[in-house]
Every structure is written in structure tokens, then in C-alpha cells.
Amino acid sequence: MLHRYCSQFFAYCQLADFSVRSIQALTIRLNEFKAFLKFQRIRSVLKITCRHLINLIIIMLHITTNHGCSQKSPGYAKLKRMG
Numbered sequence: 001m002l003h004r005y006c007s008q009f010f011a012y013c014q015l016a017d018f019s020v021r022s023i024q025a026l027t028i029r030l031n032e033f034k035a036f037l038k039f040q041r042i043r044s045v046l047k048i049t050c051r052h053l054i055n056l057i058i059i060m061l062h063i064t065t066n067h068g069c070s071q072k073s074p075g076y077a078k079l080k081r082m083g
Contacts, residue, residue, distance in 0.1 A: 002030070002033070002034055002037070002045070005045070006030055009026075010023065010026075010027075013026065029060075032056075032060065033056065036052075036056050036059070037052075040052065
């Protein structure tokens with residue numbers, strides 16, 4: 001669902017001369033966002049509500065403060081459970 005938007009966004013990032021590390025960090029966050037949308041069974045960008053975004057931010061803040069953000073970490077499992 002987000003492929004077209006992401007590819008356009010990353011094309012912009014490259015044109016704007018974002019650093020490789022910045023693009024890597026954005027890629028990680030977008031993959032977390034995709035996992036969240038998949039878990040919530042949201043199949044259309046039009047179905048994403050402000051509440052979904054707030055919940056995602058809360059989950060990401062919780063994971064970040066617990067120092068876990070990879071798929072093998074407990075933080076990723078929390079993202080999937082708390083969605």
C-alpha cells in the first residue's frame with residue numbers, strides 16, 4: 001500500500017541530498033509503520049486516522065525508551081501486541 005508513497009519520498013530524500021544514515025533511519029521507521037498498518041489490517045491510506053498515528057507514536061516512544069527496535073527484540077513484539 002505504501003510502496004508508491006515511499007518510493008516518491010525516498011526519491012525526494014536523494015534529491016534533497018539526505019545522508020545515507022538519515023535515509024536508513026527513515027527506512028527503519030517506515031518499515032515499523034508498515035508493520036503497524038499490517039497488524040491493524042489497514043489496507044488503504046485513506047483509512048489511516050489521527051488516532052492510528054497517535055497510537056503508533058506512543059508505541060514507538062515506548063519501544064525507544066526501552067532500547068529495543070529490531071525485529072528480534074522484545075520491543076518489536078510489543079509493537080505487534082500493542083498495535
